[in-house]
Amino acid sequence: MRILIIHTAFIGDIVLSTPLIRKIKDIYPESKITYVTTPVGAQILRNNPDISEIIEYDKRKAHSGINGIFQLGKRLRYENFNMVISLHRYLRSSVLSWLTRAPIRLGYDVASGSFLFTKKIKYDKKLHEVEKILSFIEGGKPARDYKIELYPGDEDIKKVDKFWEEKNLSNKKVIVIAPGSRWFTKKWPLDYFNQVIKELEKKENITVIIVGGADEKGLNIVYSDYTIDLRGCTTLLGLAEVLKRADIVLTNDSSPIHIASAWEKPHILAIFGPTIKEFGFTPWSTNSEVLQIENLDCRPCSIHGGDKCPKGHFKCMMDITPEKVLDKLC
Structure with a gap:
């Protein structure tokens, strides 16, 4: 055939x-x-x-x-x-x-x-x-x-091995944060991400890694020397290798959900705002959970999200507070 x-x-x-x-x-x-x-x-x-x-x-x-x-x-x-x-x-x-x-x-x-x-x-x-x-x-x-199957190459694995050793990440709880998305309304507010990163940086046993493509380097993420920024620094399969080693992956409803689902180790926290679980794009990994606002009558507003909230209040994202997310991370 x-x-x-x-x-x-x-x-x-x-x-x-x-x-x-x-x-x-x-x-x-x-x-x-x-x-x-x-x-x-x-x-x-x-x-x-x-x-x-x-x-x-x-x-x-x-x-x-x-x-x-x-x-x-x-x-x-x-x-x-x-x-x-x-x-x-x-x-x-x-x-x-x-x-x-x-x-x-x-x-x-x-x-x-x-x-x-x-x-x-x-x-x-x-x-x-x-x-x-x-x-x-x-x-x-x-x-x-049937599992999601991705195959990072030898070069990607060697690079991540070296990076993990240099940063002494084997002795830390690694939380990977993916703040980007193609659609504006699928993005949890950057101010919320920044609040979460600020609190996580206070934990000695935690290292935060920010990931994304080169386009997402323009996102105004605020962090100190305790956080590692890999946006635009990896290939897609290199990103897969990083997510494979993470303890927790915090991500919007975007591709890192699915890339992380290829691996057993990371616990995936997926933030869903304008979209809903019933669309069928939740993490395929069972080691995961979706954070969303239940019983909001304007959800879903579209299958892909959009450039702005049609109602103007953006409650589907604004009501998922940094405190709620931190409770899941720490």
């Missing part, structure tokens, strides 16, 4: 698809899996031993526009895939699936261009995103037996 997975969404979505890769190998052990994703998605999937090839779909540059889609589709058609699994619900992915001319093309029934699939998979809103994705392949083990 030559199987193609197409998923060009956000980093967290790509991470949540890794249990499907394992399931495919369980059902089709001799299969060769190709994965089409964004350049950033390709970074987080590197070193996965079950993926034969990763093809970068750069929809903003090399593969932009209609011509870019058709050129990539032409390349994929030559691969003679037996099955294509389109996990993204956008038209470009549906068209790309069709262009492969694979005899089996699977996609969600609610996807744009779903008529281009040979079989439509029910998009069950009640399921966790991992369970939705696993439903593309029948059989196998119970969903919870």
Whole structure:
């Protein structure tokens, strides 16, 4: 079996698809899996031993526009895939699936261009995103037996080993804080993060590490020499290796939730404001909990969050006070 997975969404979505890769190998052990994703998605999937090839779909540059889609589709058609699994619900992915001319093309029934699939998979809103994705392949083990799998490379591991030793972190309780998000309303207030960091810095047995991409270096996080700032300093798999070693990960509803869920050790504290658990993007790790304001009639206001609170009060985040979070951390 030559199987193609197409998923060009956000980093967290790509991470949540890794249990499907394992399931495919369980059902089709001799299969060769190709994965089409964004350049950033390709970074987080590197070193996965079950993926034969990763093809970068750069929809903003090399593969932009209609011509870019058709050129990539032409390349994929030559691969003679037996099955294509389109996990993204956008038209470009549906068209790309069709262009492969694979005899089996699977996609969600609610996807744009779903008529281009040979079989439509029910998009069950009640399921966790991992369970939705696993439903593309029948059989196998119970969903919870399939884990998120990430594979930091030797270089990333060596760098984190050296960093851990230099900072003497093996003898500390390490709390990793991820204050960023693509969407403003998904961000717990920076002033709240700063209050939490200030209190944690008073604890001799605790070391705080702040993580995020280069874009998040502009967030006004206030800290002293007792806190370590790694924003923009790691690769995605390097970040995964840092989260693997953390005792606690405090994060907004963003990709670090899902990256941290690849590991057993960290206890994940996920802050949910405009979004809700029922959307299916809670931590896949059972060593986790979601902090949210219950019974707030304006929640959810959208599936992704937005640039401002539609009601103007931002109670879904403002009412999750630093004191409530500190009670969970200390």
